[in-house]
Amino acid sequence: MTATTAPTRVPVRRQKSTRQHFFKSGLEDSPFKRFLIHLALILSCALAVYPVLRIVSVSLRPGDRLLSTSLAIIPPDATLQAYKTVLFDKAFPVWVWNSLAITTATAITGVILAATSAYAFSRWKFIGRGPGLVFLLTTQMLPAPMMMVPIYILAIKLGLTQTYRGLIIAYSITSVPFSIWILKGYYDTIPHELEEAALIDGVSRLSAFWRIILPLSTPALAIVFLFSFMAAWSDYLLARVMIASERPLWTWVLGVRDFQGQFQTQWGLFSAASVLVMIPAMALFLYSSKWLISGLTLGSVKG
């Protein structure tokens, strides 16, 4: 198949040539075709965004009215009361702050763990490498809710509950398998010659890793950071197991459950909190989206 005749690529020059090729491969579109394309895209965007806007409208409605027959995004009697209550009368800012602190620490730890481990997988042929990689894949196949009971038992035995210790360790490890796969693929595209040259110059392996490989893999590292962040940001199961009993330590996921009663739910507050919580996630996403595109591919395509 044509796949095997794909040209070898020069990773360092990746960015420039991509753009050149990109614009060259653009077909000459007729204005009509362009109109259709824009139309299709606008429809898709509308579909993508509308359910989110409905949450916004619930948050703007007075009284906890989740449902309403009007399709208007901004209800006629819109009020910011829910936002005010959530921000000023509830401990919501505390939860968000906790989440930010935990998630950032997790993402950084996860990146470091994954970067070093992926380097080992990429550069050495050691016993257990193949099975190890398959094992990492299989960790994605275990249903998370089931694992919570033994994790809870272990955490109690090791004294890791009611503090952030268990939580951060668990979050860091959760994102490791996927991160290792992505980073390993990325490292594989960086030719060995670069490190070999450095080694000949007498630089240690680790130093070569730090000074040569890491700077070259910033896009992939950004992706791993993003994934670790997102995984930890909206996680409920592990947070519930580890810190549910300590209100001051709650993340926003635990806190927002406060608004849900057995039958009654304070929908206004819940949606306001949801909207506020989406903001950091979206911001992070948009900021790193440029890395996202180029990074994801370079790691997987092999020369």
Add this chain to the structure above:
Amino acid sequence: MKKNVFVTMALLAVVTLLATQCGPAPTPERIVETVVVTQKEEVVVTQEVIKEVPVEAEPVTIVMWTKEGEADGGLQFVQALADAYTALNPEVTFEVTNKDVETLREDFLTAGLAGSLPDLLWTVNDHAGPFTDAELLMPVDDLFDLNLYVDSALAAAELGGRTWGVPIANGNHLMLLYNKDLVATPPANTDELLAMGKGLTSGEQYGLVYNQTEPFWLVPWLGGFGGAVFAEDGKTPTLNTPEMVATLQFLYDIKYTTPIIPAESDYNGADTLFKEGKAAMIINGDWSLGGYKDLLGDNLGVARIPMISATGEWPKPYTSGVYFMLPYTLEGAKLDAVKGFISFVTSPTNQALMVAKLNRLPALKAALEDPLITNDPILKGSADQMVVGTPMPTVSEMRCNWDSMKPEMQAVLADTKAPEEAAAAMQTAAEDCITKLQ
């Protein structure tokens, strides 16, 4: 450039670490959110309490899990009680954690496996079933004078001849709530209900709404038709009975034959319709009284679910309530503190406070006579309904019944199964489920 960034970040990290290590900043004790105070006056509890236990010198922290949430003011009430008790007995402090009903059950069982149970539970009666199966609770017959409490409340926490929970509030039952703007006098029986409902159902308005997805709303009617989910022994399911078929037929009729209810409506749907004034009547529980009272004020009426014309019997909604349950690991100073707290919470004064703040009926017999209840038409209506109710079974097998009834009931309401078929299927499913419990 990159190097600078890295170095700066590293320095920042180090500084943060150092900064947060210095200083003995202890974990903040608790974060208390705004307490929504209802219009009733604050009864200052501290001066009127009966202390029944000797003061223990040893400081004790009671870890209490409660199913009360913030939404209806329950959690704030629990916290206030705990604080009041600590004010009277400074050596006893509380750590109150709110968990919703399902989470509480799962977490308690998991904690049992891990060997780290909390010290006190404030929860619903049907938790007693699985918890006693796992032998995680301590019976309360010998620890308290149970004659002080309403019989039906105690019955709902009884298993194997022993009582496993001390009732705090009684009720949790369904009743007929109506909007006086749309309905002057509530229907006394189902014939009237259908007649009135037909008149009120047109366009966007409905005569009656209720949560069509949960069998909890089916059970009252079943009682009215003379049926029950369990046989005399309280463990064998009796779902495939003529009474069940009659109940399912009735529910089918009010939806399709003489439609007075919406085509599809869950709890939120029914709740919203009633709140928006698009439903004349709603069948809902005592937990919803506060919200409706705030919205409708004097226009809210409470009545018994209408008598079944065919049998001449009142529907029997399940009554239960909330209970204190004690883990079997309690002993010594903690046990004494817990006993003291329970007596404190179920004292007449605090029971009256609960009625005022949470609109729930008390579990203490003495408190039922309180003018607070007899003078309030809403609470009086609620109490009126409760007396014809029946205690909700608390055995583990009950869960099998709920789970078996739910899909079949929904199938009948979706017009995909006939009542006879559904009843038979319920029975089979329940029996299968119960064998798996062993």
Add this chain to the structure above:
Amino acid sequence: MQFLTLEVILNSLREVGSTVLYILVGTAFLEIVAYLWWKPLSTFSEWIDRGLKFLGKPVRHVISTLLIVGVVIFAVGSVGVGQNVSPLAPYWPFAIVAFLVATYISPNAVKIFHWRMRLPYMLLLPAIVGLMLLVIYPLLWELNVSFTNLNPRHFKSPDFVGFLNYVEVFTRPILKQVTFFPVLMRTILWTVVNLAFHVSGGMGLALLLNRKMRLRGLYRALLIFPWAIPQPIACLAWLGEFHFEYGFVNIALQRVGLAPVRWLTEPTANFAAMCITNIWLGIPFMMVIILGGLQSIAGEYYEAADMDGASPWQKFWQITTPLLQPVLTPAIILGTVWTFTNFNVPFFINQNELETSDTLVTALFRSAFQYFNLSSAAAFAFVNFGLLLIFAIFYIRITGVLKGVTE
């Protein structure tokens, strides 16, 4: 905001900081120990290797494997469940010894402990330790439980029942009525439908976006929305949309003149609702991956094809699709696994707990936690796991995605 006091802020930072310190110290300790002990272990392994040469490689492999199998069985059996302390537990020193012996007898020992291998193993050490805590221990615990009858009626001292739970997975209904194979078929259908739409939808959008156009950045940003939203919130939003009276799906249908659908109570409709929600959630991920892949395809191929007079259809199938394969394959494997084990969507969109809408994972969850029947749930989980493992190995073999490893 009054809750966000300086005290609270510092407290959180302190918690996080102390954890990070904890991790750093732990890791440093591990690494230092590994570093110091490597040379002696290496020398020792060479010495053993010389001494045992007379046994010959096959024999040593066999002995080593048998010992490892024994250690694994021991590990599974020694994890105490409930209040049972396993009778095997006091013998754990023997297991450690057996493990060490197995490692050193094996002819691979020299290769493992070679001084050049020190660095990769040291790099992997923290991850290995972490995974052992988070994955291996729970796995062993679950495996152990699956051979008992742990449920509320047998709680403090569950009994050993052998393979009974595994047999029941296939013979008894999981919850009330539905048995294993129908649910399996439904889960496979769910996965296939979702993946088909994910890939085609993502491909379609990526192809549209893969050109020079204005507002490309804006479109991309908006189309990523579903991915950036925390899943439970997205599910709740869609649940609202499928509401019979108030959801915009039915309202839109009615405005177009169609009858409203009972999304939440009718089995087929509910399944469709689940699929729609998950498709909405999953397309951005595929779109981003495919878009990246498209950008890496050299323009020359298309130019050459144009010169040969190829139609757009031919260009797509002969150039685009094969060249996307290295990107697409991992995405498809991961997508399949994630969709198969997706819990949030089938759980939340199925508020009425219609058994006909359950996938394997949600049925498993309900069975485990509604009745706390952990033992049968554990057996169920492993059957589930086995299926996915078979699929993954099969798919990997077919597409050769792991070829790089054997280089």
